[in-house]
Amino acid sequence: MHQSKDREHLALERMLFFSDAVFAISITLLILEIKVPSVQQEFSELQLGHALLQMTPKFVGFLISFFLIGQTWIEHHRICSFLGGYNFGLLWRNLWLLLFVVFLPFATALLSEYYFSRVAICIYSVSFAGLGFAKVSFWHHAIKKHLLAKDSDANQSDRISRRVWATPITSLTVVIATAVGIPYAYCGFTLIPLIALLLDRTVARK
């Protein structure tokens, strides 16, 4: 019996490790999209500095995606620290979640290249919304199938149930904001941590 528990634990750990690895590779691949600028053979320091400055949208895109993926990983980490078991439905939902994580480096590269394009912003925020919905579905499946650890704090898991909606809602807001104007869309991305914070406090107050 004890051995069987150990193996259950190992199987759960593997799902987490596999996810960690996908998150880690995805977050690191972001840098591969930023190529070293090529300037003429005889160049001044000024020209290199200028070439790097012109790459600003790439660096900004890299930073936005790094922290959005990072925040998603932290949230995945928090959610999974409540898990006490798993089933194959959870593995599949996790795979869906990872699909969007894997897709993000492409969406980021597209956004960095065409940062003034509505199509690019939409693809980026839709794929981020997809990630958010996959996370919601992952968490609700865990609750519905009683996969949370028995000693987990009900109050805390309630807070997560709310907080988990922050990403999909904000991302959809960004999609709508894009219709109004591109600068509004970029403001939208900064809303994600703010909404998350608000949801956290609302629950904490009760």
Next chain:
Amino acid sequence: MHQSKDREHLALERMLFFSDAVFAISITLLILEIKVPSVQQEFSELQLGHALLQMTPKFVGFLISFFLIGQTWIEHHRICSFLGGYNFGLLWRNLWLLLFVVFLPFATALLSEYYFSRVAICIYSVSFAGLGFAKVSFWHHAIKKHLLAKDSDANQSDRISRRVWATPITSLTVVIATAVGIPYAYCGFTLIPLIALLLDRTVARK
């Protein structure tokens, strides 16, 4: 004695972890094959949208491979949750299995580029069949050498013994279907989860 068991456990964990990492990298590298489209400097949103639409075969190839590798990982996960030990024969069989996992991003890129070519479909499905046969050989070695955990459910391990044949059989079917016509080949890929489901139910009924 207890310490020695711990180390056996750690050694088994390492094999699983190494496999997880290879699966994770392979599944994430798929996105590297999709490059951001380059359109003229002054372009309309329509042109970017059009350029992205033309990349549909790449996205479809990405999705097919993502879920086939993902499903293989889930199956590997299921199989290995039965393991109670390992030997060097198992490590080698696992390496063979990973060879095909590593090869799949190339096969996918080839299929995405030449999706209307029999050569490309054959290479893709043959490498997927190879992955399937490696999985069969891995599982049968584990059974033959009594590497399953002592408390593992005989009924469940019987189900796996059947289910494990799903991928190689379907993949070979696809190779044959390609000879008849390319559309049949693509239908074949969707058969993999269906056959897996059927094999599962056949065993469950008994």
Next chain:
Amino acid sequence: MHQSKDREHLALERMLFFSDAVFAISITLLILEIKVPSVQQEFSELQLGHALLQMTPKFVGFLISFFLIGQTWIEHHRICSFLGGYNFGLLWRNLWLLLFVVFLPFATALLSEYYFSRVAICIYSVSFAGLGFAKVSFWHHAIKKHLLAKDSDANQSDRISRRVWATPITSLTVVIATAVGIPYAYCGFTLIPLIALLLDRTVARK
């Protein structure tokens, strides 16, 4: 209660593992920046040898970064072996640290391409200084929030508190050295392990 401790342990492990994966990918991506030289179809061995010799700055940059990232990983490993718990502040500080780890392959590629440029050396050493400061902030947060394991050696943790300053101080020295002359900057990089050694001994003497 015991189960809750297990999950706390697993959550800490995940943070370490995620970091390990990012370090590992970052250190391996360094090699991707070194492309196989392309020489004419009919070439002598001499020409290939010559083409490879001309790539010396790339190999040197690869070696410097490999060992600097490697040393940082070892230091991260040492620091984290003192941890007994974690909080979300620590996860965020770890994410900041990883941001610089992920950025280093780009900084290395830039340095290898423009190894005679002050701009490139500055970007490289500033990003290394950033990594160093993130490490300091990670460690001091762990101490301030009492996240060290209760049985950890106070003497040893004091040594780390000093040693952790080695990287940011040296990197800033390199930035200043660049203003004086480029060769001085390269000497600066070799100072990092030396200063680390000195700090270690100063503490050991007490």
Next chain:
Amino acid sequence: MHQSKDREHLALERMLFFSDAVFAISITLLILEIKVPSVQQEFSELQLGHALLQMTPKFVGFLISFFLIGQTWIEHHRICSFLGGYNFGLLWRNLWLLLFVVFLPFATALLSEYYFSRVAICIYSVSFAGLGFAKVSFWHHAIKKHLLAKDSDANQSDRISRRVWATPITSLTVVIATAVGIPYAYCGFTLIPLIALLLDRTVARK
């Protein structure tokens, strides 16, 4: 005391996991060197097949490196399953070992591109010899500093002490064989598993 042991165990585990990740990334990056062939828009299946056949040296190089890195991983796995502790000397030796693992995808790409060149074969086999010597140094450090687990089989660890020499010796043989003629060099690579087998048996007979 028990907690401290747990942390020691976790620290050792981290070294293994970090190594696993580097091995896994390195073995998977091999496929990135094989690019999808680009043929003319209107092409026959024959032309695609022909283009793929011309890539045979790339596939052969991929296979050789995959199994050499795989075999090295299995050996690393075997060696480390004897470890009961670690020190910072071991971490550094492990880092040296990983340096050569990280370098191998470049050496493979070079060999695949210039498979008829002595320079390329030498670089490949010298880097493989370096990997072998790093492994020897890793193992002997573990023995000298009494880092093996107390319950490990002395007979088995003796076998490893011999077997560990197989890679460096064969690789140096290949370097010498290259001086005689290139076909001899390729024969040399197949010697690695054979010599490993012979060393194993010699020890087993005693």
